[in-house]
Amino acid sequence: MTDDRKGTVPVWMLATGDVRVPAVTGDGPMTAERLAELRGVLAVLAEEPIATLEAHPLPEQFDRGRGIPLDAASPLAQHLSQLITQSARGSSASATTTAAGEGLYRMVIPAKVAAQFGQGILRPMTAKGAAGCIRGPLVDSAGKIAGAATFVPAGQAAAAGAVGGAGATAGVAVGGSAMLTVAAPLVLMAVAVGVSAQADSRRQQAIEHITELLEQLHEQKLMDEHSELDGCRDAIDKATAILLDQGRPGVSLGLDSAVHAINSALGAADRRLAQWQSALDKLPEGKAVELGTLTKSFPGIDDHGGIFRAHLELATLAISLKRRVVVLQAVEHAQSDPGNLFENFTRALKRDQHRLDALEASIAGVLVRLSGLELARTNGLRPVFTTAEVDRLMRAAHRIHQLGDGVVVDSRATDVAIEIARDDDGSVVVFPALPASA
Known part of the structure; x- marks a missing residue:
């Protein structure tokens, strides 16, 4: 400001x-x-x-x-x-x-x-x-x-x-x-609401990207995954309002089912991350990678849309929703022992954030590795490039190199x-x- x-x-x-x-x-x-x-x-x-x-x-x-x-x-x-x-x-x-x-x-x-x-x-x-x-x-x-x-x-x-x-x-x-x-109390509540608002800002940004991607892909399975995650917001918003007014969220809010959906999405993100890391580990070091080889493990990576990019945004959405839930859990934990507010809050928050930090850092590592790859044309019978092949390769190289833009690898506080x-x-x-x- x-x-x-x-x-x-x-x-x-x-x-x-x-x-x-x-x-x-x-x-x-x-x-x-x-x-x-x-x-x-x-x-x-x-x-x-x-x-x-x-x-x-x-x-x-x-x-x-x-x-x-x-x-x-x-x-x-x-x-x-x-x-x-x-x-x-x-x-x-x-x-x-x-x-x-x-x-x-x-x-x-x-x-x-x-x-x-x-x-x-x-x-x-x-x-x-x-x-x-x-x-x-x-x-x-x-x-x-x-x-x-x-x-x-x-x-x-x-x-x-x-x-x-x-x-x-x-x-x-x-x-x-x-x-x-x-x-x-003032510091605790300001931190809790500010962190929750920050996580929700990421959710909104991820929703914008996912909606645009899924409109291009027409992948029903991914649309269902997106809808299930986006449906968690209502329960989280209600639980946030209740906890910040010193209440206790009940089962009727649906927070338990929302947490289950978020955890399932995080599990899917973990599995996809492992596949991405394995695919990168199999690439020859110091050599150019054929575009066709790369798109087998990272479908759509050479395009503005693509399943790989949708998977990235779904992981971002799941992480941002989970961060809001973690803040809620930390606030509830702190309020249960009002004589030890801030220590309880930070202890609970730090413990539960560790997995999310590790997941985000690992995804960032994949993007940085991808952005540094040198691309080669797919081997074929023709000894020379066609104009269309050159254009496609240049566009793909530019988009893949852009994956590293905005990735934060400096974890200094x-x-x-x-x-x-x-x-x-x-x-x-x-x-x-x-x-x-x-």
Whole structure:
């Protein structure tokens, strides 16, 4: 998101537990660079995860459709409102910025903590038709968020209460700077909704690609697989809404059958992945591969459509749906022990994300290997190429080399930003979690 208006931006330091850290935060104005440095220091020195929360004016125009809306009675909206109200009493900068009731709140989770959420879930999404661009809900051409703003500590206000209604009571962190606020429920719910929104963004992108591919292929079996997966969304959406309102999803939602369908699709993705890896292993190293040989194991790889590409998108869809389910399970697990919110959440999420991260990394490895292949014409009786053969080979080589575009092989963790738009009635929209550099 971009905010070109120069001014003072309140920033809160939110801890997920009682922590003891050196008084490194200070109480004076900070630049964006100084704030980034401070986050790094706190991530290393603090005993518990620490996030920062910035309050910016709400942009006049931006797309709310890609976020997850929560009404004013939801736990996240209530925690945010309480933090704003209490901090405004002791901070003129906070009172001025939040006086209108609406605003854009940007929570940044340090890389050290974000790594616990799984390496695959928090990658930037490339914009369709715009190579190299990051697709975010609040980004325009002007640059980074609040690049010209001055950040001022918002005081020692705290968001009272906790997810589940007990434990993890918010307050000022002991033995540390007065800036530090214990607000585990607020951080937990922001991360949960932001990660869920990010996974759903991938689902939407995969659906667009699959629909286009299947219209070309007319493969009924793949259409059925797609329909079964897409039918899981309703149960997941309902379960998400219930859990984020501190309820418990029942059997009537159909979440169990949805999870079964998703797990079946992941099993199919695993089997296809094994076949792809085996086919690549059988290719001679350092030699050109005949196009006909390649299309036997990867049907349609030389075309815009094709079964191989449909299989890739079905795997992406299954992974994105499973990631949303994993977040739901982690939230439910955390809420069952409200005295240990954040640790339960990250532990459950990290454990269950491991398989999905491994599957995505392996698929990425297949695409990178394919994109690096050198193609050769199919052996035949004619000693020379025809014009049609040359054209086909060149088109196929270009499309296969493109398979590696956008593949993320760097698993280094990065700071993660979660943006929350708050309306004057207290309701919020939480946007997909993205690398903070976006």
